Each structure stands twice: as structure tokens, then as C-alpha cells.
Amino acid sequence: xxxxxxxxADLRVIRGQIARGTQFRGYDPGSIAGSGMLAIVVASLESxxxxxxxxxxxxxxxxxxxxxxxxxxxxxxxxxxxxxxEHGDCALDMLRSAIEPFLPALVxxxxxxxxxxxxxxxxxxxxxxxxxxxxxxxxxxxxxLLPRPVFLVGAWYLVAGLACLALGKGRDAPSxxxxxxxxxxxxxxxxxxxxxxxxxxxx
Numbered sequence: 001x002x003x004x005x006x007x008x009a010d011l012r013v014i015r016g017q018i019a020r021g022t023q024f025r026g027y028d029p030g031s032i033a034g035s036g037m038l039a040i041v042v043a044s045l046e047s048x049x050x051x052x053x054x055x056x057x058x059x060x061x062x063x064x065x066x067x068x069x070x071x072x073x074x075x076x077x078x079x080x081x082x083x084x085x086e087h088g089d090c091a092l093d094m095l096r097s098a099i100e101p102f103l104p105a106l107v108x109x110x111x112x113x114x115x116x117x118x119x120x121x122x123x124x125x126x127x128x129x130x131x132x133x134x135x136x137x138x139x140x141x142x143x144x145l146l147p148r149p150v151f152l153v154g155a156w157y158l159v160a161g162l163a164c165l166a167l168g169k170g171r172d173a174p175s176x177x178x179x180x181x182x183x184x185x186x187x188x189x190x191x192x193x194x195x196x197x198x199x200x201x202x203x
Contacts, residue, residue, distance in 0.1 A: 024098040024145045025198060026083030026091070028075070029191040035071035036187030042067045043180020057124045057173050061113060064179055101141035105134040125168045128178035132161030135186075147197020153190045157182065 046063055079098075083091040109131055116124050139146075139154030160182035168178060 025086040026079045028078040028082045029194045031075045031078035033191035036184045039180050039183035043176040046176035102138035105138040109134045128174045129161045129164030132157045149193035149196050156186050
């Protein structure tokens, strides 16, 4: 029995190593592009409603956290379906390998947001730029698991984050378009990069 359990443990290790060395094909370009469209729609609605709630920092954060959770839920559902279709029995290991590079960015982003809101609310104008920089790190960390063109997505979020930090100083609250434009364009670029990468592999 012990040999059986050892064999299972060895099999899990081997599958994990294969997952880390295999390109992940689970991301669905359609759901990725849809999340970008959501960012544009939310930014448009928020910019119109900002006069009503006075551009509250807390409202801004709540709107974008809820939007991010909704987009992540939709992308996660479609990614899980596609991963099982593309990777079969290795899908769970592949999903873990694909998610892991983004986890530090998500955790740091959540903690950073909480600290800024509590300790330095006057600096919350920096949040869009900081969020985009953290997302760029997630893409760069995932470069070995995703098609090569996805590197450009990380570069886009890096440039967008730095631009938001350079141009946003002096505002009481971030502009909705500091989220809508970078994430709308970034997710559209991500979807395009996936399509090109998948087509190259299939071709």
C-alpha cells in the first residue's frame, strides 16, 4: 500500500512538472475581450455618475473591486471549461500553474489598497497606476506558460501604470478612465495575443 501511495505522489509531481512546462491554452479570448468591454462600460457609467456621488474614493474602489470580481468570475468559469477541453486530465494542474503567477499581484494589490485607504487616503489617486503595474508583473511572471505575444500585454500594463502615476498627481480621486482605458485596451490586446498564439500552435 505504501508503494502505491508513493507512486501516486510521484505521479502528481510529474504532472505538476509537465504542467509548469506546457503552454496553457485554457484562457478564452472571448471572455477576456468581454472583461475589457466591461471596463469601458463601467468607466463610462461611472464618469456620468461621478457628479452624483462626488467622486468619492470609497465609491471608486467599491465599483472597481466589484467589477474585477465579476470579470474574474466570468473569466474563471470560461477558463475552467476550456482548460478541461484542451488539457484533459492535466487541466487542474495546468489551471494551478496558470493562476499561481498572478496570485502575488492580487494579494499585494488587495493589501496595498487597504493600507492606502486607511493610512493615506489622500494618495489613493495612485491606485489605478499601482494596480496596472501589479497586473503587468503577473503577465511577465506568466510568460513561460502563455503565447509569446502576451509579453506585449505585460508591457502595455507597465506603460499604462507608469503613465497613470505620472499624470494623475493632484487629483482628489482617480478618473474612471484611468481604469477603463488601460484595462479595456489591455484585455483586448490579451485576447488578440491569445488568438495569434493559439493559431500559431495549431497552424
